Amino acid sequence: MKNGLVQILSQPMDRRTAITVAGCAVAGAATAAASVANAINPFASPESREASRLEWQRYFQENYRLMSEEEKTEALLRLERLHQLKHGGRISVSGAEPIEKVLFGYAFNVSKCRGYLECVSACIRENNQDRASGMAYIRIHEHRNGEFDFSKASDTFDHPVPAEGHFYLGTQCFHCQNPPCVDVCPVKATWMEPDGIVVVDYDWCIGCRYCMAACPYDARRFNWQAPEVPEADLNPNQHYLGNRMRQKGVVEKCTFCIQRSRDGRNPACVEACPTGARIFGNLLDPQSEIRWVLANKKVFRLKEDLGTDPKFWYFMD
Amino acid sequence: MRFALAGASVVSIFVLAACGGSPGRPPRPMSALDIVPAPPGVVERAAFMEKAPCTRCHTVPLAAMSPVHPAAHWGVAQRHAPNETMQCQTCHADPVRGELRMLGGAPVGFDESHRLCGQCHARQQKDWAGGAHGKRATGWASARVAIGCTGCHNPHSPGFGRRLPAMTRKEAAGE
Amino acid sequence: MTALRSFLRYGIGEATRGGPAYHLWMALLTLLMCVGLFAYCVQLDQGLAVTGMRDQVSWGFYISNFAFLVGIAAAAVILVMPAYVLEEMDFKRAVLIGEAVAVAAVLMAIAFVVVDVGGPARLWHVLPGLGRMNFPRSMLAWDILVLNGYLVLNLGIPFYLLFTRFRGHTPDRRRYVPFVFLSILWAVSLHLVTAFLFAGLPARPYWHSALLGPRFLATAFTAGPALIILILVAIRRHTEMPVADRTIEKLAMIVTVAAQVCCVMSISEIFTETYRSTHHSHSARYLFFGLDGHNRLVPWIWSSLALQFAAAGVLSVHRWRQRLPVLLAACSALVVAIEIEKGMGTIIPGFVPEPWGKVVEYAPTWVEFAVGLGIFAMGAFVFTVLAKVAIPVELGKVRYTGPV
Incomplete structure (x- = not known):
């Protein structure tokens, strides 16, 4: 009995269980890449492609406090445009700075x-x-x-x-x-x-x-x-x-x-x-x-x- | 962190000031109590009160009028102070000339309710002038324009009523 | 380079080779990981609203397990120190297993943090260089650094040892002992930093205690070696790797002392919180006795304490401790007791009642359980692979024979 299990364990056999894991990982990556895919998809509508592109830029934008003036302006305009693309309505997103001595x-x-x-x-x-x-x-x-x-x-x-x-x-x-x-x-x-x-x-x-x-x-x-x-x-x-x-x-x-x-x-x-x-x-x-x-x-x-x-x-x- | 500490000390100064300074220290050259806010502007009301021209009926002193129209002021119930303390004439001039009067008889405009009310409600008047009572009509940054006493309080029934809240708070945690 | 490639090829080969039992075990773990992945996808899609957490109890099952697993990882040091520094030969074999446990535990701990955050896609914001890490102010930033450093150390040292042995050389003490010392310090600070993550919050009086750090260490040095004993016994039974009785005995001694210390700390805490109960004791009262009719955690914490005290008592008697079935039962009891105490008994009551005194109770949902199960399966998977690859090299069964 001692070593039924050991024997079984040491019996060589080539099969890769990890394949399933790899499959799942691919599925996850696919979800993540969806917005990129949409951005370069020639069949998507121009609006949805623009929205995907803007979302992509937004994803890689810097911490607001460390943005340059231009980057801040870009980020604000991006949010306004994104809202328009997705919901149709217009919003105004301000970046008003703190007032001195307040x-x-x-x-x-x-x-x-x-x-x-x-x-x-x-x-x-x-x-x-x-x-x-x-x-x-x-x-x-x-x-x-x-x-x-x-x-x-x-x-x-x-x-x-x-x-x-x-x-x-x-x-x-x-x-x-x-x-x-x-x-x-x-x-x-x-x-x-x-x-x-x-x-x-x-x-x-x-x-x-x-x-x-x-x-x-x-x-x-x-x-x-x-x-x-x-x-x-x-x-x-x-x-x-x-x-x-x-x-x-x-x-x-x-x-x-x-x-x-x-x-x-x-x-x-x-x-x-x-x-x-x-x-x-x-x-x-x-x-x-x-x-x-x-x-x-x-x-x-x-x-x-x-x-x-x-x-x-x-x-x- | 240095920044946060610097800020913290700024706030602490106010707190100290609010407590009137700590004992044992010489008085400051200018104590916090000396800081008097600029006298507020007051939101105008008199100009909008043309719907009730008192002089249309009140042409003679009250005593001389026959009590034939007790229903004339049906919408007004005096729930301000006991009748022995206040009657209509406590604030309204008699003979009625479409104006208000101070306890001493001096006339006072409808836009100066804070002077009239302040005769009894001195603490509220002081708080209002300083900014602890009432509301301002402008934002924090503009010149101060305060809403007068009658902007919020009905002078005949100055208390706020009991009513349902503006909304129901959902139980937290999605219950 | 050829040696390295050969070593890696051996590793991959060994990990994917085995009998039906091995494949069955790995398939089961993979299945559980898939279940976890599915639940995590549901969570990603609908947000953390699918968990039991809310604004009042904003950390739950995930962070509880994170704290527990960091402790398990830290406890691997218990084997490392005597083996490498004191040249305690009995421990030397066991130490590889300890380090594999540490690696698996750190990976699980990191995974539990990753599934807990609301924006996993934005996690690159914590990376040094790319993101903006709030170091040294934030204890979480410390924890990220310490966890990853510990992972590197625990992968690096065994890799060096195994790879050297794979090439048929003797490992050079001057090369690895400094890192061993470093990893010992690292392990202690790893768990202290994790405790400070909570103890540094005056907003939560239940955690804001100087006892929390030592308590974390004591529970870790109970549950960690207890788990390692269970694993070593399993390995001795199922593989060719010999594990000396003395190793088990010494580990059992460590578990015993640590469990006794844990009991003292529990008593100390219960006394302080109950003798003259203040507003700051509300969390402890909720935990131990229930508050305003809410008492979901009460049975759990008392079961945990009962197991802990019983196991500590049994282990304290030499004759009982030396009997393997008793030892295994006591170790299992301690692992379960400390998992309950550190999870439900430490993290969750910190949030109950919320800062303005309202009691909102927390219970994990199926999503949290499923994701947790998937992560534990992932840990077991990683450990199995590491142990399977390491054991033959350690036993000298596999040697590199090609060109250097």
């Missing part, structure tokens, strides 16, 4: 928020967030009076608000001045801009989600599936680092509506808030409202002990 900050008035969720709704529309998965950057937590324990608060309430005996407090990306999410990214796909906004290059992100694990504020969202926004609901005024359409498998987040804030406007949530609970402005401008709040109100920040230095303060009347 550092954005945000304050949230806990006394004023009443849980109407106008901010959440405006944010989703403004930022072209995936409608299918119900993604939202902002969470409004309904706390019972006398408690300040987030684990006991609800952020999925759907009863008339404000509910008796409750107060409301919103969280979103706090645009930490010392952001842990930026440190951990293995490919420098996320960084803090000079105006303090923490952004993601959706074309550079590899989707490892290390930043999501590193964020203590649940600020980051992942596209678990291809995001969907009906063409009619699409906000065509986009920014490369902001609300342009993301693809499947990348991380996104609040950008203080970079497409608006770099244009001198307030983020959509600030504009939509019916109670004036949200205050936004330039921390470097001593005349700004945000500076007045910081100077005249008793403010606090969440999880300050983690050393993240958020640019998002809470205060009460």
Whole structure:
């Protein structure tokens, strides 16, 4: 018996099991090469060939932060053209740079928020967030009076608000001045801009989600599936680092509506808030409202002990 | 990293300033409390209020009018303060001349609600002037134009109501 | 060059030659790999939504197995050090097997990371030179470097030894011992870096602990050698390669001590998290006792701890440990226990509750299981090929006879 098995094992026999593996590998490579094939396929329509060519160029483009001015312009035009080729509609993708001597900050008035969720709704529309998965950057937590324990608060309430005996407090990306999410990214796909906004290059992100694990504020969202926004609901005024359409498998987040804030406007949530609970402005401008709040109100920040230095303060009347 | 630290210190300065500076240190030449925001511009409303020309009916002092038209102001319910504290004439001039008046009797325009309301709501007035109360009509970068008190609050019933939220949050995790 | 070509030709030939049992085994592994590949295609097509992961629990089965396998890979050093440095002859044969295990484990670990990312096509962004690696800030960048370096070392050293022996020479100690030292340091740092990947996140209090690194090492030095014992016994039974009893005994001793250390660490952790429970203990409470009625992990972690303590207890008695069936049972128990503890017990509770305290539970889907199965099959495939090629050379059965 000793060596039935050994005998069998040592019996020579030429057969290559690995052939199946090779077959599978070829199948995978074929999928990957599909876009190239389409680009050079003489029978494909000119539009689909152009789209394939642009996708190919987009695939090999540099990290946005390291692009030259020309490369940036090219990347922006490419996105506009791609959208036109694929969906017919026109979008404008801005690459507006940070404004000198501006550092954005945000304050949230806990006394004023009443849980109407106008901010959440405006944010989703403004930022072209995936409608299918119900993604939202902002969470409004309904706390019972006398408690300040987030684990006991609800952020999925759907009863008339404000509910008796409750107060409301919103969280979103706090645009930490010392952001842990930026440190951990293995490919420098996320960084803090000079105006303090923490952004993601959706074309550079590899989707490892290390930043999501590193964020203590649940600020980051992942596209678990291809995001969907009906063409009619699409906000065509986009920014490369902001609300342009993301693809499947990348991380996104609040950008203080970079497409608006770099244009001198307030983020959509600030504009939509019916109670004036949200205050936004330039921390470097001593005349700004945000500076007045910081100077005249008793403010606090969440999880300050983690050393993240958020640019998002809470205060009460 | 150097960059991030530099930024961090910038923010910390504000925080310190907001706390009024740390004890034991000599006062700063200009404390954060001295920073007064520029007085805001106010969104105009008076020009759009022509639909209710008060003087069409109110030609004589209220006392002289016969109470024949109690339904004239049917849409107005005073849910602002107890009746013993506030009546129509607390804010509306009598004899009605299509204008408002301060408690001391001085006239005040419809676009100056912050002066009128601020008589009682001094803290809100201060917060509004500074930027912690109310909303601005412009973006952060433009000159400040604030929405006046009556831009958001109905002066007769200034509280915000209870209603359903603008949307239903789906349960997270696709439930 | 002719020698090298001849060596490679021998390797390919040997790997594709064998009896029906060998072919059956390889065909089974290939089938499983195809199942995994199919599931991965589904995942590529529909996105990671087909897994159980969500924004709240953003890492799951894949990263758990990654952490476990990095530990297995690191543990190969347990055999390398005494064999090469201390000239412990008993270990010398076993060491090749250990290194083959390391290579297979590193490959599996890398595969688990690759299937976890949302944009595998953009993975070239991490390549040094081509991409923009965030080194030295990101621990993941470190991990990528360390994993690949470890892979090169563990392929390089055995290749040198086998190739030299294939040519009929004696390996030159001055040429390989420095690399052996390097690989020892590398193995320890490999697993520490992987622990730091998690421990460096204050956002997740369950991981943000100085104990995590040592705990990773202790569990690795339990599960790794335990797995190697199982493999060595299987090899001794099914191939001509002799494995000395002393080798098994020494490995068993290492497993025993490491398992005891693991038990101490578990007790220490449970005490700290429960005696005066704070908000930071919510994850541990969820893991060990359940939180707000959510208790999916509770039976798993207690089974794991029970297996661990039982196996450590049994192994601590010399007479029991020296009986092979007992030893094999204990080793199997430890491998299973540590796979559970490192996967479900370490990675997942770090995300539960999420940063604002809400409990969202995680369970892997069939896609994750199938992809995982495919990767484990790939690891077994790689190990089988490496062992099959290495054993005859090591035994001196194959020699290069052509021109130099």
